[in-house]
Amino acid sequence: MVKKLLLLLMLFSVLASAYAQKRTITGTVTDKGTNETMPGVTVIVKSNPSNGTITGPDGTYSLEVSENAKFLVFSFVGMQKVEKAIGDQTKIDVALASDTESLDEVVVVGYGTESKRLLTSSISDVSLREIEEVPTANIDEALQGKTAGVRINSNSGTPGGGISVRVRGMSSISAGNSPLYVVDGIPIITGDQGQVGFSGQNIDALSSINPSDIESISILKDASAAAIYGARATNGVVLITTKQGKAQKTKINARASFGIEQMWNKPDLLNSEQWLEYQNDLTGNNINPGIDTTNTDWIDEVTQIAPISNYEVSAAGGNDKTKYFLSGSYFTRKGIVKSTAFDRLSGRLNLDHRFNDKLNFGANISLSGSENNRVEGDQSLHAPLAVAISLPPTYPVYNSNGEYDQSGPYANPVPIIEDAVNKANAFRTLGNAFMEYKIIDGLKFKTNWGYDFYMLNEHSYDPPTTRQGNQTNGMGFETFSRSSNFTSNNTLNYIKAFGEHNINLLGGYSFEKYNRVSSFIKGVEFPHEYLEYLESAATIQDAYASVNETGTNSYFGRFKYNYQYKYILALTGRYDGSSRFSDNYRYGFFPGASVAWRISEEAFMEDIDFLSELKLKGGFGITGNDRIGSFRSLSLYTAANYAGVAGIMPVQIANPDLKWETTYQSDIGLTAGFLDDKITVDISYYLKKTKDLLLDRPLPPSSGFTVLSDNIGEMENQGVELTINANIIEDIWSVNFNISHNKNKVTKLYNGQPIEDIGRGNQRIAEGEPISHFYGYNALGVDPSTGYMVFEDVNNDGQLTDADRTIIGDPHPDFIGGFTNTVNYKNFELNVLFQFSYGNDIFNATRIYTESLGVSGDNQSTNILDRWQNVGDQTDVPLATTTPNPITKIYNNVESSRFIEDGSYLRLKNLSLGYKFDQQVLDKLGLNSLKVYFSAKNLLTFTKYSGLDPEVNYAGNDDVVMGVEFFTYPSVRTFTFGINIGI
Template sequence: MKHSYAKRFLLAALLIPALQYAQVITGTVVDETQQPLPGAAVYVVEQQTGTNSDMDGKFIIPVKPGELTVEVSFIGYAKLSRKVTVAVGQTLNLGSLSLKPEISKLDEIVVVGYGVQRKREVTGSMVKLDSKKINDMPTPTFEAALQGKAAGVQIVTGSGVAGSGAVVRIRGVASISASADPLYVVDGIPITQDNFLQGNSGGFNNNPLATINPNDIESIEILKDAAATSIYGSRGANGVILITTKRGKGKELKFNFSTRLGTASPTQRPQMLNSQEWLQMYKEAWANDGKVGTPTLPAGLTWEQAEATNTDWVDQTIATGFKQRYDLSAQMAKDKYNFYVGGSYDLNESYLIGNSYERLSGRINGDYRFSKQFEVGLSTSLVRGTNNRIDNAWSGGLGAAMSTALPIFPVIDTATGDYWNGAGSGNNPVGVRDNKIWRNRELRSISNMKLTYKPFKNFALNASGSLDHMTLREDQYNSEWIIGQPNQANAFRNQQKIINYNLFLTASYIQTIKEVHNLTYLIGAESQNSNTYNEFHTDDNGNALGNGLTDSSVTAPYFDSDLEDRFPINTSIIDPQSTYRFVSWFGRVNYSYKDKYLAQATLRADGSSRFGRNKRYGFFPSLSVGWIVSEESFFTSKKINYLKVKSSLGYTGNAQIPGFQYQGGYNVGGASYGGSAIRFPVRLENPNIQWENSRVFDMSVEAAFLNDRITTEIAYYNKYSSQVFLGISTPRNFGFGTYWDNVGEILNRGVELTVKSRNLVGDLTWTTEFNIANNYNELVSIGGYSEDAVSGGTNDTRTVVGKPVGTNFLVRFSHVDRENGRPVYLDKDGNQTYEWNPDDRVAVGNVLPDAVGGINNTFTYKGFDFSFLFAFVIGGDIYDSSSKRQLGPMSIDNGLWNLTPQIYDRWQQPGDDARYPRLTTETANLGSTTPWINTNLWLHDGSYLRLRNLSFGYTLPAEKVKKWKMDYMRVYVVGTNLLTFTRFPGLDPEIARDFENNADRNMSVNITYLTPPQERTYSIGVDITF
């Protein structure tokens, strides 16, 4: 029966189609942005006939009259189904049929290291985020927009400072002193990503990712397990983030214009005492200590003067910031070539007065096909990022407003009419802001050229060369008001140039054996070379102006004075410790049997200049297997339409350390003693220093239910990192300072769950995306060194064996003594004591969360769309390092701070049950002569739930915008960080402060020290295609 039907159908379809059908259905298949989709399959269910859309997305299909169902499908898009009634002889035009990107992306193409794969064939663990997910909200830089959207990827957005970088951790932290950031690869080149090129200045780390225009990004692939990352070998241990920029699409030349305008304000406004309140507290402290008379005030102020002043320094340092962004691009794809050209301007003011990040960027991407064999592709961008800097945190600005800029200090000195400078310029953040010009400017170009040669079928040779060229220039001008000397203004410039290039060659071959065995081979070789130059202006004598120029001739920064011409840059010193080279070979074999059984083997061999001959080369293999159970004939579940099990085991590495640690170093800089030259070791050689090595096991199950209505993935991983670098603050008896050695061992293991559910389909759609990832982190060994062997400068966390990396190692606070108001601590054994002794420190918390995740809901109805994303963090502690001073002793010798209103919960008289101890002017009354002591009184639960993003948009009907000669138009409003639920009593529970070095960055997220809170933004925007 079936057979004969088919026969008849074949006859009908092949022999007499045109005669039989006097009726046709026509239409145009377009994507969600109204771009035509060529090659989409159009199928009439009842008569089992179909066609493909042409280059313009148009189709015409002859049909019989009657009630019919037309289905339109295209890889990567949801199938569209339309019931139609066709009258005899009718030409039914369905107009434009817009396909929506499919939630189940099993057949989508994903970018992997040195190639692409079909998602269903991937045996590694990875997440793909498309352009929309990266651009759906304003964030300081693109990586912050990933928060809550990918399981196992923890994003801690930097503070509210414009252009600040986020801390990105993929499956926990596996490094201590070396960078634990993932490897960022843009269009094939591992880019320059060092956050410490300019150290920590002004409470800010330069963020090299800020120069990447988010709107240039087509997709981001986050590679998590060894199967995915070991092709990046020695640099894959912390995960890899592959960034692919946009390429031309669509047969017609199309323009896209989008803009977004918005505001920034802090998620929480810092509350500080006013002048009256502060003076009252100070008087109480004075009286508590049995002192008589009028308390001594700083800066020689009298009590009356102090009472007469009431400056709200927070008001003086924050205001609503404005944001604006404009993107214009053009794109087109023909048979022979395609191109994408884009220009963008983004001015992102933070709520900190005087602070903004401005990015001007241009991009040209294109491919040209000379013949069927030979293709060339070019991607190039040029970006100018300008960070208008202000002091923050410990350095001043809002940080000063929250600390040493007391409300009793005036802004203006009424005697002179100039800014008041009575307590040092640092305590007048308004004066500093107006007397300092501070600008960081980055010029960056990331470019790639790729040649593809396909001499015969299934074989391709690729040659790719990339250049990441970055000039980073910090300019600062301090007026004589800041210097405090007449005719002595200062201008200095700190400039680095990083030239980073790589070249790789790959050969790939696809082999099919007996139609069931599919093999893909890839082998390749790569080299990379990155040089960092420190550039100096030199004076008339040829000496480098390292500390800038301080004299009466300085009237402005270099960039707008004649200093640039007077003192040209003519000293460019290569920084040997930042210079590195890699030479690598790699290979990958993918095997699939009947699209059911999958296997992949990869191997990378890396050679690095950072290691000595003994340990120069490292080998990083991985093996992974997958089984698509749902393809088996025995698998008959109706509810589960897709089931895949996969597992991988492999090795990855980390080589992010300064150069020449293997070689040691001798200072021969001409130092002398008693007039004779000396030379001396500054660093001991360690010829055996080598890669950090992570053994990563991963197992996961992907499943789709109810015809892809629900898709899930659950993964377990276990990553054991050994030979972990410690930049040890060596025991002094070693006789030299920091020393790098491979002595740590760290375990990360966890479970990740991702669920996507299309709750409602049809006119009203409702989609929920949920992910949660738990991570257990344990420092297994630090080779016998003490908790204090690795200290990240300002961090207050330590390395404690058996505890997570970044453990709060503190003396325990017990309670406030009811009788005398003194703080009572616990010693090591738990006995109560008034004495604070650092020997009593114990592990009381850790900064790493137990779980992170997000839940996003999207609703669409006709042209309307509405979505909101909650991001959450469960567990982990926040150490509020500033509160030990904002709620601590009021000692004029050690510097007086303003207090927060939490001080009202303090001990005042015998019998008081108070949270905070008595006010005092003597630090000894709090149990130590050390003025500021760390205890777990300042440690808080870091869990939070945050309405990260809420947006509401409307896509105008296609017919309507057509009249305006447009294809597509969407208007929207979006708000970020609108609500936060937390028990943290401080400002904002999402904290990535300024860091001193990588160890600090690894160990001290969630430590706040006057860190400006995150920003809350409200924006409106429009996207237009024409």
Template structure:
């Protein structure tokens, strides 16, 4: 027995020694050789294997090394790779040196990547760490204020609502002005296909993309960088790259935040007693102006209703939870994530919920063959409300409703207010939009010979929009029809096949890269809906219960795009750079004679810092001059068959089917064409501690796609033609400074853009109006405000011209500029240009601080010189001070600053009842306000737990943080929010505030946990 035990012990010891011999543990710390600071996220791999790990928050690592391994490889973006000998060692500390070439970053460009230092066009980049964990629904909101020349405006505070993005100004009048969005190489839809009416507020399709899945966002701003996308590049291109797998130890990350939202500002309205006093003053003034005419005065109010409080939540919830898994080896890399985002609207019954799944996979079959896929799936449910510009919308009605009227009757039923009861309008209707979206691609590449690679990609974007609307008989919209219902379904899909071949080779000091490709993309849009009325009761919601079917429609349209593309990049001696690109697009929207168009570009760069005569300037890290010219196109905003003669089949009469012509052909129709010149400079000082990018551009868009009105006698209302030109020109500056690099770190990013927008040509140079207050005219910005101009208040009756006095104008009424000098004021003859929605300049500034485990980010965003038309005052009577018989709510600033006697006010007129008061409420510069603002957009404070503590519990990282969004806004605008628009997607009528729901302030607490 002893012998057996002895032999067993020998075998056990032998086994243990073999195991120990087969592997050993190496640990250590990786730091920056320049400042000694630890580097988290460094890739540590046993050379020749896929075994490895990443450093923790404080630079620590631990890795099990197989027997016989002698070298660890340390690699990190922006640093020189380092091989470290570990023979006979159990710990090593490594200091990595910065790689000046790698520090320039690798950025995504059209159909490839390029080192940022070699870019000759104008390309801006936003990385994941700048936008992750922001409490926003869409990626376009996340980049607001972070890129010079890219103006992002939230049209409202509605969850999942529309966003306006303008790259280097407004380039079109009727066609689209939004950039082209490309996700992992697939151009995706950015068009709302909803069929129900919600005022002018749209759904933002980009909200279906989870911002936390994004690795980087590149914006191609000039024609040189965007020309590779040809007929869709005039408004810029936004390239979105999602996160990919990495070789090494599998990482699991949990990211979560939760918080509340509230108003950034509340407009103060008069309470019931104050309201009655002003209305009675208005009626008394009327009787003073019209002796012998009497009107009843209001009695003491019985209630005091704050309608805004009645329809809003005290604190609307917002939350996000994401779990992601990332890893792989030298053969296969993967990234998987799942997320849920929830945002309550500030209005009751308004909520947006989105769920996302993502799978990105790459596999190397051999050294020459690689395959992969990028797949994103989302499902969102949007419980919507009617927005602005609708008599049934709860928010505008809350701003209009009188405070001396109650929300409910004594029996608990809704009080019949003069407007549609706002509470009833928020709670009674049901508006649900469900979106299911799948987008992505599968791809394969084959290296034919060294440097020559072929790539095939097939993908698409399938976007299903299902709508349900129900207005019970008890609601304002459903009352007259005994209930109203709509059931709709829309599908927007596109399918893409791309074949590209690229070649890279060095010939001594000459580096060459070339790309050629063929792509085909097809777009299909389908819509169906049915509407019904006369429901048996409020308990029946679906169309099958409707006694009357109002209408049933279905439509199907498609268009296709065939493209050939090519690009050559040359770099000689790391000094002289040249890029040539061309794309030839063929679009089915146009006739055979105009189906194809070519979009070329050229750009050059000269890196002066590499010249021998510049080496004496030790402080100069980099100096590069850039220049580019190119042509891009735009085919958005017109119908799929805009060039063709169309016949419609919906001309039915007396239960007999019929057809009729509906559209004139225009075989000469073609793309809008934008020619853009860009001159830029990239400067780095003091080992790139200060970096500057500066650009000047001129962007001329010709052959605008406009709908020209036709005489009704022609049988048609309009025809789409190429008419007019628009010019944008300006300067952009982006500055990054690393102010402190020691134990305390502080960096600053600042950007600013100055853009001048001007219409340079129209059909016969004749101006035209659109909307209520905007005009398009040569020499003016797109959509300039064209209004009567207020120049003061008449202080005495003697100042009033005779013609106006005869019309009832008296002291205390508005003094308008008499443009034609006839002694009278008429909207036809006395309107003039008084302002524009285009800012003089805009941008943002971010300061990032870090000390030990603490980090702080402070981001301000600003816009200066733009005007807003406060239509909520003019239309909703909040500023007309008793002009209407049943006056609505009155804003306190208007009431307190009103004229009551000579010398009391020269800006706000007197309170006046009846028709005489409508003179003061004419659409004029009285309601045009300065929309400039400076906003503390984001404040983020975080703390990362020490690595030793995190390692003890088996985690990779733990960071807790607090974020404030839209915390402070400095503005002169009297409304709720200076950053709103009742129709942000319309370039002409933007910056009209028709009681638009404002953006909200949010406070969130979050945690990032890594395993």
């Protein structure tokens, strides 16, 4: 018995000794400068480098060590290495100090984060802190001029209107060219969800998100980075991260700003005296303007100096367990065109709770409601701004009995502004909930569930006091759309260090379900101008309702390896399935691979002191584009009315072989840092080739159909991007400069047939040429003997026909970019951003009417004062006449190079000057921070373009109609004063 007890005691002693030889050390690693947690930090036992781990996405680690272990070593690229004595501790927290200043920050990538030094692909990151003082309704607008390779255009100055974003050119003709937007890991609904057309004045779903809630934006530009998002990544991916709480005492920030907006470029039009003189020349009459001649400035009647204001309050804080960020804001902006406005009320709550060392969970949710008041624009005869430009000044606003004068050739714009109603009310909730669980050291499981709900109601009414409403005794529209996107992302992430080898493995599964329900009703014949809703309409003229559902099912993965932080390899892949395609091509695989060599870490670079970083990187990947209408591969039927009897009829022929557009992209780049990264340079070259373009090809009439959706085209983009960051004077003056060049070319179309006569600019898509170049007659000038325009006879057949049309312009710029200067001196802060575009042409379609010289009844530009009037006159403005050239039979205002202008511009996009009060003042006021500032937007524009604005496009976000102005609502100049208070 005693022997047995002794044996048991010995066994217990051995087990206890063995247990004592191992213990687990846990902790959190943070950045000493920012107090942010640091993922990807290597933690090893000094005496045994093979025993180590890497901190997870939240900066935490867990490492089992032996009893003999004395020190832990913490290292991260660009940070000072730290050794910590273990002693009898089981929890060791470390704050790492920055070793260099530049490329050391963490960048958000697909389903994770990465040290910027270790990036192998082309990713641009943008912090919104420097533009917080320039209030804007739209995220995209805040990015203009900030990053190379991304062209962002404000299509119009409409409050809350749409923005065009193109990452490394256009890769599609009909399947969309806007990037995929992902907020806190959840793809979101974007684009115009409205149904009442306002010709380019789109309602942008992104305007429902408050830009001030955003912490950072990463733009995945090349395929090796974007392939992790597979079938929707061809046009780039914009990853948006919202602000999170921190382990700190609650900090409250409040900001308020007030300002005005104004038209920066008023068109020069004829006054009444000049108009009558022009009419005399045109008709041969001799009308003398009297002292009582009406001289209405219609532009002044419809425009205004408009107010803009923004109010925000936020609170952030927490402890080691729970962190939170809470915000609320109210943004309101009136438009320079009267009756236009955008108002948004939004709120956000982000929570993160650590239950224990293994489990943490949280949620991000935002709510917003907005109202967009619009007026018709561009291509409408009832558009106030278009009519104000077109209506001759000799017509009054009111007639002799005090009623609106409607005697002019176009509708009086004033009652449209004062009486017509066009409201769009949107409600959006965007949220996600996540849970992360550490299975073992280095291995974590994360599940993220998100829901995006967007509802839009449009209410439109034209009373009989307007010319349009008078035609039907009142006309009203009521539309409703409800869109939702349900998403689930589930990932396993394994991070491990094996001595000098570091690996990061990610595998995941996701699914999405998109649903849209919409309805539309139009009514006429209203009993009274104040009864504007459809219940008062005597006749319902049109009505319809529809529902649409689509879904995606995806598997994805990424393998990242580096050796000694010098040689880096990244492999990604995604296997996507989409309900938009038939069973034959429902799934597609989209791989990506990239490598990087940090040359500066090699031994032979040690003596080159001025070079702090030198990295060569390259990658290749395949991405897709599935943004076509649902069910394009199927046979479709619709309802039909057969002499009052309900029936169905076919409307689409099936194509079971319809598949994704596929883009093959290669990328090579060089990153260099000089003088301890005081100057950094990043240059990249890329080549994108898109195949299987989704287009409609013609069918023979005998088929009973006109077109069939098919994969029948190819396109390519190639370009160069350059970004330079310079910290010229430490903590005082820093500069960012970026410039990029992209060359677009269509390489294949169906049977080589061009697509012609697109939009107001007579644009054309043809093999060997950039998409949507301008195509028309080449104007050679005015014949001094006749006053008629002379056009080039391209084929030299002695006639002027359609065969003589040729390429007359290109809307694609040769270069785009931005130049930012940030200066901090004592308590003052100055931020100046210049944005530029060079080499693009604009078709000024407005001039077809305002310089028609007789073909139309529009008021004319003052340019026509230089028109041809007598034989021998040397001018580039033709004569005033209502007839075509008697020889060529061509009118002077035909679509031609006469209306092509250089659209290059340099714009002082943003200027902000702020003053931060010093600590003595703050202590007296009991505040943490106090800042007052002045900002200006679109302060100066340098351009040869004669139109209202070189940035706008009448067709909005249209993929094939670009670079055309046609009575378009221009961008505005904004002046703002504001105050930021921190408590």
